[in-house]
Amino acid sequence: MRLARIALLSLVSLIVSPPLFAQEAAPFDPIAFELELAAVEAPAERLAMVDAAIAALEASPDPDPEIYFDLSALRLEILREAGETAAAAAAAEGLADFAIRMSEQLDRNPLPYLDLAATLYTEAEAYREALRVLDTEIAYRRNGGQSGQVLADLLNRKAEVARLRGDMAATEEFAGQAQFAIMSTRMGKRSGQDGGFSAVDVFYATDRARTGNADPAEFYGHGRGDLEYGVVTVTIPDTHVPGAIETPSIWKLEFGPSPARHVMVRKVDPMEADAYFSKMSSELAGRERKEIVVFIHGFNTRFDAAAKRAAQLAYDMDYRGVPVLYSWPSAGQTVRYVADTAVVRLSGRRLSMFLEDLRARSGADTIHIVAHSMGNRALTDALELMALRDGIKEGDDPVFGQVFFAAPDVDAGLFREMMKTIHPLAERLTLYTSENDWALVASRKLHGNAPRAGQGGDSVTTDELFDTIDMSDLGEDMLAHTYFADDSSALADIVSLIWRNPPPNVRCGMTETVTETGETAWKYQKGGCFDKTMIGLISHLWSKNDISRADISALISELVTDQAAASEIEGRLDAYIAPEGQEAN
Incomplete structure (x- = not known):
């Protein structure tokens, strides 16, 4: 199966170096x-175009x-559109298998593909294959500690x-097995008891449409919808490594997600607006x-x-405040960039009204905002609309x-032009850039080689209205496109600013540079x-x-305990608490 081959290719690429004089092919441009x-x-x-692209990727030294x-x-979608039910079923099963095998590198939920494969195999009257896929889904869910009605439903499908x-x-x-699964839960014979993890409640607003799937991970899709509010609960294992999103690993014999490990x-708990803001206000009161910190995600x-x-x-x-997520209808695929651009600007209008409601109804004294990648299109539109609508000007x-x-x-x-209107809205504006971001490189080509605000390097975007920090030294993160969150040093900078606005x-870590135009930036x-x-110490000082x-x-x-480190950290934190331009007391 094709998808299994790339799992093997990825493993081999870790231990076998390419030939010294191998000619490199041009990287795939999604x-x-x-x-x-x-x-x-x-x-x-x-279908032929997609197959050719897949074949080229398979032949590359580092797929x-x-x-x-x-x-x-995408190939699966085309097969379904063409009415190739049996082939589509096999493709869906292959995607699920690949998601399980590559879970450490790829945060993709295999369950929707297993469910779809079983449905399509049944429609194609390939009943043996349908039973095999349902067995795979049952085993995956059991390994993740699920039981009761979820397993009973799958057994009834069998x-x-x-x-x-x-x-x-x-x-x-x-x-009979389905009945026993329900009885076992009622008798308290449930596996995977709670423990070994923390639950983090994130308030959310989204203009994604619901999928109709009750699975929390699949509750919202990428279709456009009306603005909805709610709380999403995310579990973080006690063994969590800062910056990581732990997923099951086949190499650790983990075949299903478990809150104690992943x-x-x-x-996902949707709420009406009044109940939502009432709950948020009560939460902040304690x-x-x-x-509040509002997170706005990016492309893909x-x-x-x-x-x-x-x-x-x-x-x-x-963080001792309340985390809030604004999620716009990104398709969540590398090959859907243009589709994402078609929806993000509409979300900017809705985000603008949501931010106004947060100010008026949340009970927060301070609201911070972190936006990433294409999500900044929604944010810059939203902030500019707010400033113009409310007549906010310099000095306010x-x-x-x-x-x-x-x-x-x-x-x-x-971006520079919009900052003239946006600047009075915030205590400080910070621009993080990188010259190692493939989405920004591709976007620049798409937009007639016009520079993107997030690109680092010699022509980095600067202005006296905002601080520019070139984060290129953090390296390349081609897949996750989230380097700002994956390196805890960048997170330390965010924490420092939210804490004391230095x-x-x-x-720490900042070197002053001068751009080609003679402007100041920081690397x-x-x-x-x-x-x-630093993050640990600041967490003790939050309150x-x-x-x-x-x-x-x-x-x-x-x-x-390290005296050298203690001296440097103490000097840094002393500078953080001192008023700008003054020595610490």
Whole structure:
């Protein structure tokens, strides 16, 4: 099976180096391919183009698992459109198998594909194959600690397939197993008892349409919908590594997700607006900091992935305020860039009204915002609309605290121009850039080589209205497209700003640079911070309003054993608490 081959190719590429003089092929450009495919209507021709792209990717020395998965998902869609039911069933099963095998590198839920494969095999009267897929789904869910009604429903599906096959003995057996699954739960024989993890509640607003699937990870899709509110619960294992989104690993013999080992979307609870803001206000009333951080995801991000990332950031920051997610209808695929551009600007209008409601109804004293990638198109539109609608101008009290534009996929000239209107809204505006971001490189080509605001390097976007931090030194993150969250040093910078708003010249890891036009920017040097220690110390200081050097010294003496590190960290934190331009007291 094709998808299994790339799993093997990826493993082999870890241990076998390519020939020294091998000629490198041009990297696959998902955006260019999407545009080429859009010009073709006949399903047979579209399928041939996708197959050719998959074959080329298979032949490359270092195949990209996410692009491979997305191309294969596109192939599945075309097969279904063409009425090739049996072939589509096999493709869906292959996608599920690949998601399980490559789970450490690829955060894709195999369950919808297993469910679809079983349905399509049944429609094609391939009953043996349908039973095999249902067995795989049952085993996956059991390994993840699921039981009760979920397994009973799958066993009843097996009974129905057996009936269609004419095997009445198997029909009765599977129906009996379904009854036993429900009885076992009622008798308290449930596996996977709670423990070994923390639950993080993230308030959300989204204009995604619901899928009709009750599975929390699949509750919202990429269709356009009306603005909805709710709370999504994400579990973080006690063994969590900061910056990571732990997923099952076949190499660790983990064949299903478990909250004690993996970051999981556990529950999605939609709410009416009044109940939503009432709950948020009550939640803030009991918090040490009456603050909110709003996360806005970027291109190629599903709802469940955005929820997990927002929860992970809040957890790793040990944030004492309330985390909020705004999720716009990204298709969550590398080969759907143009489709994402078609929906994100509408979401900007809705985000603008949501931010107004947060100000008026949440009970928060301060609201911070972190936007990533294409999500910055929604955010810049929303903030500009707010400033114009409310008549906010320079000298007015800021509406928001810290606003972070991480790798914004926005025209650089337009970004600078919009900041003239947006600047009065925030206490500080920070632009994070990178020259290693493939989506920004591809976007620049698509937009006539016009620079993107999020691109780093010599022509980095700067202005006196915002701080520009070039994060290129953090390296390349081609798949997740989320380097700002995956390196805890970048997270340390975000935490520092939310805590005390220190200027770039006193923050750790920052080197002042001068651009080609003579403007000031800052370059982050990886390894320039004791990042995890800094985050831990700041988490102990979140709730203190009046902090002295003596407070910091006492805390460091208690928690930091390395004397060299203690001295450097103490000096840095002293600078953070000092008023800008003054020495610490």
